Amino acid sequence: MNYRHSFHAGNSADVVKHCLLIALVRALQQKPGALTLIDTHAGCGLYDLHGEDARRTGESTQGVLQALADPNPLLDDYRAVVQAVNTGAEPHFYPGSPGILVQLLRPQDFLILNEKHPEDAHTLRGVMHGTSAAVHERDAYELWLAMLPPRTPRGVVLVDPPFERTDERARITATLAAIHRKWAHGVTVIWYPLKDRAAHWRWREQMRKLGIPKLLRVEHWLYDGDQPGIYNGAGLYIVNPPYAFTQALPPLLEALRVALAPEGHKGEITTDWLGD
Template sequence: MNYRHSFHAGNSADVVKHSLLIALVRALQHKESALTLIDTHAGCGLYDLRGDEAQRTGEATQGVLRAFADQNPLLNDYRAAVQEVNGGVEPLLYPGSPKFLAQLLRPQDFLILNEKHPEDVHSLRGVMRDTPAAVHERDAYEFWLAMVPPRTARGVVVVDPPYEQTDERARITTTLAAAHRKWAHGVTVIWYPLKDRATHSRWKEQLRKLRIPKFLNVEHWLYDADQPGIYNGAGLFIVNPPYAFTQALPPLLESLRAALAPEGHRGEITTDWLGD
């Protein structure tokens, strides 16, 4: 499966991922101490929803446009962040995780981005030129391991690969285990697509065997039954989520489920703790 950002910008997975990312960072910012925000697969940073790649899939109509049509105030922070790159009008551009993270920066925080794809990193540098972000062009997993622990005591690593490689999940598992040994109290967010429950269940069991405490899994299934061979939703693994985030999560997840449920389906967003 290829989930390169430009083809899927603003889809339902982006709405959930970025809504939760905003809530997570803001919960961590209840403390004044500095944060380092690290994105291992940063992509282009900004996407034209009228562009050929986004138009080819049309997924934004089932994602960001649904979120904008919904009136639930729990989605206000997400909508405001999207509007920030659109001058307050309806979404024609969609911010990638780097732009969402840049909007959340306080003066004491740091943003470090990485993108291996040459064309994408060139675009990323242009998009992030007016921000204090540092941009790298390295192998994502080597970069991830090299960046932890960060210079600040606290931080977040966002891992959002396109799943183009057959060994992507294995590399995530191996790198997460090594990174956790180096930085046990760090917060890590790992995004993944859901195609079928059996494949995902096997990977979840492999991650469970890492025996990482405070290991939260959030899954968003779009349909009431699996749709064979197609994209069924997406999820996040979150290591060391802060208490303020987990306490506020249930109503936010319900608002996202309701806003994004496809016609004729209720959809489902679940949470599960993998740690001891």
């Protein structure tokens, strides 16, 4: 499954991923110590919702536009980061994960971004000009291993690949196993698209076998039944989520389910722990 960021910017998966990412970072920032934030597949950092790629799919209409129109205050932090890169009432631009993370930085925090695609990396450097973010152009899995443990005591890694390769899940699983051996207390967020439940059940069991004690799985299924051959939603694996984040998660997930449910469907967001 090819999931190039520019075609899907601001869709329902972005809304869920970015809402949870904001909540996670904010929970960690309740302590004053410095954080290192690392995005291994950063993309461009800013997307034109009126551009050719985004207009071809039109997915933002069932994502960010629905979230902006929803009155639930639990989505206020998400709406604020989107509105920060726009001037009108309707968003023209969508901030990717780098554009969101850079807004969350405190003076003591660090942001490391990586994008292997040369054109996207060039665009990302322009978007990040004038910020403190460091931009790399390396293999994501090599960088993921090389950058950990970070210089700061705490950190968050976001792994958000386009899933262009058939071995993407295998590479994620193997790299996470190696990372956990050298950075057992670190926080990692792994995003993935959902198609059929059977394939993701198999990957779930592979992730469970890693034996990571605190591994949370969150999955957002858009439709009340599987829609064969199409995008059905997205999931996140979160390693070592902080207590403040997990305590606040149920009402946030319910708010997202309601805001993003397609017409005629209730949608479903499920969570479970895979640790022993």
